[in-house]
Amino acid sequence: MTLKNILLALALGLIAAATHAADPLVFNDPAMEERYNDLTVELRCLVCQNQNLADSDAPLAQDLRKEIYEMMMSGQDNEQIKTFMVERYGDFVLYRPAVGGNTLLLWLMPGILLGIGAIAVFFTVRNRNRRLAADRQKG
Amino acid sequence: MIGRLVPVILFLALGVLLAVGLKIADHKTEIPSPLIGKQMPEFTLPVLGQPEVMVSHEELIGTPFLLNVWASWCVTCRVEHPVIEELARSGLIRVVGLNYRDEEADAQAWLARFGNPYALNIADITGRTAIDFGVYAAPESFLVDPEGNIVFKQIGAVTPEVIEEEIVPRVREWGKGP
């Protein structure tokens, strides 16, 4: 039993000390807190690349969250913060791809495909409609 | 008939993309640096072990150097270290160390144990300057030219191949040595 307790205490100590974790950031303004949450969800963690900046526990993510917090407190808007991130880490850090240049095709493809498809559907339906009318005339 | 070939053709194009994807899969988590070709970020940081002595980025302009981002908690840095030592010893280029988010005592102990090839070691305790450099993992290294521009970034350990292919040619171009 004693050995187990020692192991338990050790494990808990390890859990507690394993992180030099930053305290959760304190917001006095709920609107700003929401803005912070929405922004950090749209940014990608560079270490744990499958997570966004809001959810990641990586030390770099904590540092960047703190950085973003301070920028918001000093009055910077979302565009300025995103520019800050992109200047240092490139477009990779944005989960919302920019519109334009490289990514024009990405954003426009669905609309273009829908347009082409709608035209194809139009002609198909018109074709069928005419055949139906022809059938009726014959029969 | 042509209309019905469209799916096959589209699919084969997809197949080509996936084949290329397989070839570049090893590098898929590497993020290229947007700082290539630009002036290195501004900073003023203390020397490791001498907190009263500050070094600014301007002081480093003039002679090219390799900025090696390292830390005592970084396992790969230990693997990389002999290569860095060899590079410094060869006199090809000076190596400046950026000690990233480390405790001074730990960093000094690490250098004492594994060797200190650095011409200069600056301490980035908070990691803020590293963020300005776009550092996201250790080790990383930045090759800076005589005008202070970043010309190349190595993500991960510097290897003899990297030195041969990326550093040597550029140093020759600059025609200078330390």
Added chain:
Amino acid sequence: MLPELGQIALIGALLISLTMGTLPLIGASNGNQKLMRVGQTGAIAQFFLIAFSFVILTWAFVVQDFSVEYVARNSNSLLPMQYRFSAVWGSHEGSLLLWELILCLWTFAVAIFSKKLPDDFRARTLAVLGWISAGFLLFVIFTSNPFGRLIPQAVDGLDLNPLLQDPGLIIHPPMLYMGYVGFSVSFAFAVAALLGQQVTREWVRWSRPWTHVAWAFLTLGIALGSWWAYYELGWGGWWFWDPVENASFMPWIIGTALIHSQAVTEKRGTFRNWTLILAITAFSLCLLGTFLVRSGVLTSVHAFASDPTRGVFILTYLVVVVGGSLLLFAIRAPGMVQGSNFAGLSRETLILLNNLLLVVMAAMVLTGTLYPLLLDALDAGKISVGPPYFGTLFALLLIPLAVLLPFGFYARWQEDSLKRLLGELRVPAFAALVGGVATYFLLPTAGGWGVAGVAGAFWIMASCLRYYRERMTANPGQRPGRGETGMIIAHFGVGLFLVGASLTNPVSSEKHLRMVAGDSFELAGYNFVFEGTRGVRGPNYVADEGEFIVYKSGKRVTSLYPQKRRYSNGQVMTEAALDPGLTRDLYVGLGEALNEQGTAWAVRLYHKPFIRFIWIGALLMMAGGFLAATDRRYRRPVSQKAETRPTDANLAEAPA
């Protein structure tokens, strides 16, 4: 000794699948009954061999045979028994064996339940399934063998990834694979029909129940994945547009389009080529998904450990199967326009529009998932495409889909009048208005999307209910059969899903804060009181367990016990605590300890309204799919006619 038997069984199955792939095809073209029957005997033999192999692997896990390398890498002496079973598919090799087992199960089912199919058609279908199986077995035997030995034997295993030590792992992959692999049957039917030039309405009628069941399983598998990720992984998120999630969603979308296309082809004889190509595309997307998960081409939470050899193998397999079938389609698909004609305003047109929107949706997901790879391959930079892209475009495409849905419900086949349709839709329109207005006033944080989403959901659900009532009361002799009832249930589920999906994000509240014992915080009317933490131990972990008591208007609602666990292999994991409810979930997660003594913690509190509607809606879709598959008409002989239609039962045409 046993693992070697498992390997031998795999090789035996491979030989059988190769035989199954060739002899019945020869038999079908010659009319040789004996050769054709090889398909059925092969399917049965193959299934038993693979089942045997799977049981052996499972046994190795249960008795903890660490001389088998796969067991040593995915298990541990402390691993609880239920997870020893699910660890079998905990990583690449074993999950492939599960894939193969389920493929053999479906093939076996086709062999048993296809007595009414013409012999040559059945033979060809089983042959195609045999080839698919052969490819997978080659892959398993040569690159991903789960029976490899570890010499010397490991003293103890590395342990199953703690994230996978959860009931979710026990059911999510099997159900998902049932769906994924199930689309191989519609695929095989399509290819067999092309090979034998039998693209008839009968063919579609035979393939419908199989498609429904596969689609229902896939719906279940995806819903389980979402629910599992919600309570285990992300902080209250239920869908992340992760590449592998997208890989399962794309076949689902195309599968939905396929079901609708099959309905038209069965009833009216039109859209044959669409039904063919959708059947091929659905399974192709399943194979593509398998490639993306295991090749290492994309970064993903789900990705198995990758290996270039494996990637090349699967890609080759993909190109052969998909490229081959699409080429077959180009050459053999029936040429002339056939089937009944229809007017501009008709159910046919609306289903055509529905399918167009679904195909664009799938294309959008594919583009977004692969675009970063495209740019990287062209050396044009590294970008990310995430939820802001997928979510926005998905919502935009959903708008016309939701609006048109009830039109499709009420529209008559062949021709309908706008005036009559609009008359039917008055009540649903009114319901939409009520839903939208109610949301606007009762849930101020819902926003434009929330209000629109609920209005759309009410629009859909009211149509379903009204349609059902009409069909039940109109003609007592002609009550809706299971097919129609299943359809109504499934579409009602879509509406319910839409309520959850539209409301949960905008109306949720969350708070990350520092708490010590005695602290409390009020979130969305609920008071969370932190009572501190204590140490607990599990079978293979130790943990800090927090106690939170939640009050509402002074009354105690529940107690929640989130944990921060450290497993025997060193990994630290958060186990969130959940109070589920129909109208809201309460969710508490322990972040990091903020001081040495472990008395102050970073805590995450969540109030998530209507989130269960998402999965209940999905379950209704699944239920509708299963119910529709059992419709009696699929078991009826060919001659019965339920409505007058032109006598074009056989629509096979000479190739163009």
